[in-house]
Amino acid sequence: MNAPQLTKNQALVFEVLEKADGPLSAYTILDKLRDHGFRAPLQVYRALEKLLEYGVVHRLESINSFVVCAHPNENCHSHGTVAFAICESCGHVMEFHDHEVDHRLMDWTRGKKFKAEKTTIEIRGLCETCAA
Amino acid sequence: MNAPQLTKNQALVFEVLEKADGPLSAYTILDKLRDHGFRAPLQVYRALEKLLEYGVVHRLESINSFVVCAHPNENCHSHGTVAFAICESCGHVMEFHDHEVDHRLMDWTRGKKFKAEKTTIEIRGLCETCAA
DNA sequence: TCAATTGCGTAATGCTATAACGTGTGCGAT
DNA sequence: ATCGCACACGTTATAGCATTACGCAATTGA
Ligand SMILES: [Zn+2]
Ligand SMILES: [Zn+2]
Ligand SMILES: [Zn+2]
Ligand SMILES: [Zn+2]
Numbered sequence: 333m334n335a336p337q338l339t340k341n342q343a344l345v346f347e348v349l350e351k352a353d354g355p356l357s358a359y360t361i362l363d364k365l366r367d368h369g370f371r372a373p374l375q376v377y378r379a380l381e382k383l384l385e386y387g388v389v390h391r392l393e394s395i396n397s398f399v400v401c402a403h404p405n406e407n408c409h410s411h412g413t414v415a416f417a418i419c420e421s422c423g424h425v426m427e428f429h430d431h432e433v434d435h436r437l438m439d440w441t442r443g444k445k446f447k448a449e450k451t452t453i454e455i456r457g458l459c460e461t462c463a464a
Numbered sequence: 465m466n467a468p469q470l471t472k473n474q475a476l477v478f479e480v481l482e483k484a485d486g487p488l489s490a491y492t493i494l495d496k497l498r499d500h501g502f503r504a505p506l507q508v509y510r511a512l513e514k515l516l517e518y519g520v521v522h523r524l525e526s527i528n529s530f531v532v533c534a535h536p537n538e539n540c541h542s543h544g545t546v547a548f549a550i551c552e553s554c555g556h557v558m559e560f561h562d563h564e565v566d567h568r569l570m571d572w573t574r575g576k577k578f579k580a581e582k583t584t585i586e587i588r589g590l591c592e593t594c595a596a
Numbered sequence: 597t598c599a600a601t602t603g604c605g606t607a608a609t610g611c612t613a614t615a616a617c618g619t620g621t622g623c624g625a626t
Numbered sequence: 627a628t629c630g631c632a633c634a635c636g637t638t639a640t641a642g643c644a645t646t647a648c649g650c651a652a653t654t655g656a
Contacts, residue, residue, distance in 0.1 A: 341635075358612070359611065359612070372636070372638080373614090374613090377612095394525040394584050396643095415569070417578050426578070436565045452525070457578055457582070460576065505643080505645090528612095
């Protein structure tokens, strides 16, 4: 899905995520936007819903947080599942694709006649810097 | 990790999950155990913590729920990541392994010098029955 | 005996997400 | 024009998920 012009709230939420150097929870975003008039969680969640729909933000299921897409230009999400490596020490996230993984999982779902809608791949651990 | 003798609470939680035909949330488990003396979420969470540690229960990150391991005998978790296919209609879960996927992800983490601790692979969609 | 560990019970709190209500605005169809 | 509709927005309340903090009892092992 291509992102149309963002509304004011959507743009504010996106900016906060863009400036952050790691994933943020919805409530952290809310706190960062109180000065801009945000008062309630729903203002954040509604904006996130759209940003997710447009594919410019990803949700990290394993840590209930949100992060900007690392591949804003390539339309990477149209050709496979996105995977994430999340450092549990510094919070840094790496987003990547692996077609071979996609194909293996697709093979499995085809074999089981399972109709996949949304696939989550998240690796939690320590990044190179933090593991040293 | 091998499971030692379960305590009373652990056994109760395990039984509830075993009898269920799909994943359950911690609070659903709590409700099912009120007749057995459970009063507080912590009684469930503490039991789950141990059951997860013993590897006899899995946590489904994308739906905040818990399910018994589908491979109680094989010590499957020692030889790779567990993946799940979760039907969003009937709630059924299929647990599987794919060494090729494991190897691809391990190759990636090695390449990035990322020290993986816990990997989540969850496919949400419709099972064969529900997709028909 | 003493200390450390583990499990348990309870209350309180915190974090995450949605439901339900109403408002206003833009825009095409009648 | 004005009606109907879609959409974004604001607010309050509530639902759902998880942990902190405190204290007690039983077990273990030096
Ligand atoms: Zn992306
Ligand atoms: Zn790190
Ligand atoms: Zn298992
Ligand atoms: Zn199904």
